[in-house]
Amino acid sequence: MEGLDITLTVLIGSAIFGYSIAFIAGFGRLAKNVFIRKFTTVYIEIFRGTSLVVQLFWFFYVLPGLLGIELSSYMIGVITIGMNYGAYMSEVVRGSILAVPKGQYEAATALNMSRFQRMRFVILPQAIRMMLPEFGNYLIQMLKATSLVSIISMADITYVGLLYRDANTSEGVAVFTMLLVIYFIIALPLIYITRRLERWASKGVATE
Amino acid sequence: MTQPLIQYEDVHKSFDDVEVLKGINLEVDPGEKISLIGPSGSGKTTIIRMLMTLEKPTSGLIKVDGTPLWHKEVNGKLVEADEKHLRKVRGDIGMVFQHFNLFPHMTILKNCTSAPINVQGVDKKVAEERAVEMLEKVGLGNKLDAYPAQLSGGQQQRVAIARSVVMRPKVMLFDEVTSALDPETVGEVLEVIRDIAKEGEMAMILVTHEMEFARDIADRIVFLESGKIAEEGKPLDILENPNSERLKTFLQRFRSNF
Numbered sequence: 071m072e073g074l075d076i077t078l079t080v081l082i083g084s085a086i087f088g089y090s091i092a093f094i095a096g097f098g099r100l101a102k103n104v105f106i107r108k109f110t111t112v113y114i115e116i117f118r119g120t121s122l123v124v125q126l127f128w129f130f131y132v133l134p135g136l137l138g139i140e141l142s143s144y145m146i147g148v149i150t151i152g153m154n155y156g157a158y159m160s161e162v163v164r165g166s167i168l169a170v171p172k173g174q175y176e177a178a179t180a181l182n183m184s185r186f187q188r189m190r191f192v193i194l195p196q197a198i199r200m201m202l203p204e205f206g207n208y209l210i211q212m213l214k215a216t217s218l219v220s221i222i223s224m225a226d227i228t229y230v231g232l233l234y235r236d237a238n239t240s241e242g243v244a245v246f247t248m249l250l251v252i253y254f255i256i257a258l259p260l261i262y263i264t265r266r267l268e269r270w271a272s273k274g275v276a277t278e
Numbered sequence: 279m280t281q282p283l284i285q286y287e288d289v290h291k292s293f294d295d296v297e298v299l300k301g302i303n304l305e306v307d308p309g310e311k312i313s314l315i316g317p318s319g320s321g322k323t324t325i326i327r328m329l330m331t332l333e334k335p336t337s338g339l340i341k342v343d344g345t346p347l348w349h350k351e352v353n354g355k356l357v358e359a360d361e362k363h364l365r366k367v368r369g370d371i372g373m374v375f376q377h378f379n380l381f382p383h384m385t386i387l388k389n390c391t392s393a394p395i396n397v398q399g400v401d402k403k404v405a406e407e408r409a410v411e412m413l414e415k416v417g418l419g420n421k422l423d424a425y426p427a428q429l430s431g432g433q434q435q436r437v438a439i440a441r442s443v444v445m446r447p448k449v450m451l452f453d454e455v456t457s458a459l460d461p462e463t464v465g466e467v468l469e470v471i472r473d474i475a476k477e478g479e480m481a482m483i484l485v486t487h488e489m490e491f492a493r494d495i496a497d498r499i500v501f502l503e504s505g506k507i508a509e510e511g512k513p514l515d516i517l518e519n520p521n522s523e524r525l526k527t528f529l530q531r532f533r534s535n536f
């Protein structure tokens with residue numbers, strides 16, 4: 071089971087970073103300030119408009135030369151996957167917040183809540199219910215994306231599998247089947263959680 | 279002479295160049311109950327939404343307890359109010375909506391305590407006692423831990439009324455609060471509003487199509503027509519001896535309800 075620790079730590083790191091970015095960029099897109107809004111939009115479009123592999127290479131080869139900072143492969147993997155999926159998930163954050171019915175804002179205003187209180191007590195709790203199932207789906211996608219860190223020579227399960235196959239060329243079929251099974255086993259609890267979240271989320275959201 | 283609680287002074291409102299309110303002058307005294315009637319599209323909802331700060335007047339002044347709502351005095355001049363000013367003034371105003379707008383992720387009790395605790399800083403225990411008392415009064419003392427989706431429309435609307443009353447506003451606004459309800463639950467909601475009205479101290483502006491209810495509850499009826507107040511007066515005068523043809527025609531349609 072060599073490489074499993076790398077796969078899992080990259081996944082956890084990317085997820086935490088990605089979700090944080092998603093909220094920051096999601097709110098950025100809803101900001102009153104035009105500059106913040108434009109800036110966020112540019113970031114999102116760049117990361118959605120280019121491929122994750124290219125982004126990984128870019129962060130790995132170009133960034134150190136450009137800025138003179140040396141980041142570990144782990145950091146590069148987490149940052150790239152996090153920024154990439156964060157860009158997609160920021161749209162989920164934004165969409166969910168906008169999907170809370172106007173009447174909820176109005177009722178909160180009628181109770182004299184401040185802008186922050188409306189968000190904190192009324193809008194976000196409902197928006198998050200809509201976000202979570204989507205977040206679950208993206209978590210599964212992030213798991214699959216972690217296999218790409220093998221190309222920046224991180225020894226995750228894909229990398230270990232490929233090495234093993236190179237050494238034992240006759241066992242390619244077994245190795246790849248094995249990889250398939252491992253990814254699926256890791257994904258299973260994520261799939262289960264996502265299902266649960268979907269069911270939970272269907273309650274407690276204004277429908278009107 | 280007491281100071282009016284609410285004053286509209288030549289208030290105009292346009293939506294995309296269409297003027298829907300054309301100079302509203304209206305005063306509401308503390309504790310006074312007003313029924314706002316008028317044909318669909320005449321601007322009734324817009325009038326009370328401006329008072330709730332949900333819609334901004336295009337021109338004119340709205341005052342609460344003598345303080346301009348949408349304007350702030352800076353060096354003797356009135357300038358556009360900021361969020362802070364709006365919050366200070368609208369604390370005296372509460373509103374019940376046509377579609378209840380309860381918070382679906384909170385229990386009934388929580389719906390009624392969240393704002394007192396977080397907005398007014400009321401102690402949690404005190405807020406809960408008040409909320410329970412109020413919910414019992416509207417007949418929902420046994421539903422404290424239920425969620426809005428588990429209640430009927432009539433029950434939800436009674437919660438929404440309780441939620442607003444526990445904030446102890448000086449004026450409560452009701453926008454056709456029974457028109458989204460099944461006919462069999464309309465009565466229970468009107469009954470709750472009547473009870474609250476009887477206690478007297480809160481002013482009310484009720485937009486309603488229930489003429490009998492308007493007559494029973496109101497100190498004054500205001501008839502709105504195409505963005506203007508066309509007639510106003512004591513309920514009996516307005517309903518039994520309307521002056522204008524328009525009001526006569528309007529009332530004709532509700533005759534069967536009497």
Ligand SMILES: Nc1ncnc2c1ncn2[C@@H]1O[C@H](COP(=O)(O)OP(=O)(O)OP(=O)(O)O)[C@@H](O)[C@H]1O
Pocket residue numbers: 293294298316317318319320321322323324325
């Ligand atoms: N947000 C808005 N944007 C554009 N036009 C609006 C908006 N809100 C209201 N209007 C228009 O303003 C006019 C007055 O609307 P308002 O809702 O105040 O009428 P109302 O008297 O409450 O009618 P009803 O009895 O149907 O509820 C209508 O012509 C309506 O179409």
Ligand SMILES: [Mg+2]
Pocket residue numbers: 322323324453454
């Ligand atoms: Mg209306």
